[in-house]
Amino acid sequence: MRVTAVLLVLVKLCVAQDNECGVVQMTQWAGQANLRTDPLHNPVDLVIIQHSVYGACTTDEDCEKTVRGIREYHINKRGFTDIGASFLVGGNSKVYEGAGWSLVGAHTRQYNNRSIGISFLGDFRKTLPTTEVLQATLDLISCGVSHNFVAQNYRLIGHKQVVKTESPGTKLQKEIETWSHWVENV
Numbered sequence: 173m174r175v176t177a178v179l180l181v182l183v184k185l186c187v188a189q190d191n192e193c194g195v196v197q198m199t200q201w202a203g204q205a206n207l208r209t210d211p212l213h214n215p216v217d218l219v220i221i222q223h224s225v226y227g228a229c230t231t232d233e234d235c236e237k238t239v240r241g242i243r244e245y246h247i248n249k250r251g252f253t254d255i256g257a258s259f260l261v262g263g264n265s266k267v268y269e270g271a272g273w274s275l276v277g278a279h280t281r282q283y284n285n286r287s288i289g290i291s292f293l294g295d296f297r298k299t300l301p302t303t304e305v306l307q308a309t310l311d312l313i314s315c316g317v318s319h320n321f322v323a324q325n326y327r328l329i330g331h332k333q334v335v336k337t338e339s340p341g342t343k344l345q346k347e348i349e350t351w352s353h354w355v356e357n358v
């Protein structure tokens with residue numbers, strides 16, 4: 173009986189992850205669904221890369237703690253409806269759901285209603301995320317394209333290209349400028 177229950181939960185988790193590109197759902201890491209409601213018109217054709225500066229993490233436990241902390245900060249201190257980014261990528265190569273594919277987040281003023289904002293947890297001014305973390309991000313975007321959440325010919329930019337900020341950090345910005353979908357001007 174107990175084994176069956178555990179198996180059912182496992183099967184359910186796997187199915188949910190397959191449908192959502194292997195993303196750790198907010199219901200899993202926050203124990204609550206996203207409080208946002210503004211629908212994002214899919215497919216979006218713009219992906220914006222950012223870094224969180226604080227909250228670098230490498231273990232599942234620390235990364236969950238970080239995303240919970242960012243969410244609490246955004247809701248309680250910044251007055252946001254919910255966590256700002258569409259997705260957050262940890263040093264453990266796991267992707268955490270924020271506003272997700274189909275809800276308007278609060279990551280890049282004037283671009284929120286037409287883009288996905290992906291935030292790398294940590295400070296990437298002088299160091300790069302690992303190859304695995306970068307690959308997890310590219311896999312996320314590819315999965316978004318295959319589910320038609322993101323347009324096939326999407327353009328990708330760094331946060332600093334449209335907002336006065338250092339984000340996503342000099343080093344990470346240089347890296348994404350080598351990615352095939354990167355564009356200089358939106």
Ligand SMILES: *[C@@H]1O[C@H](CO)[C@@H](O)[C@H](O)[C@H]1NC(C)=O
Pocket residue numbers: 213285286
């Ligand atoms: C996004 O919001 C701006 C300003 O309110 C509006 O002009 C634009 O049409 C919106 N874009 C989409 C894709 O909804």
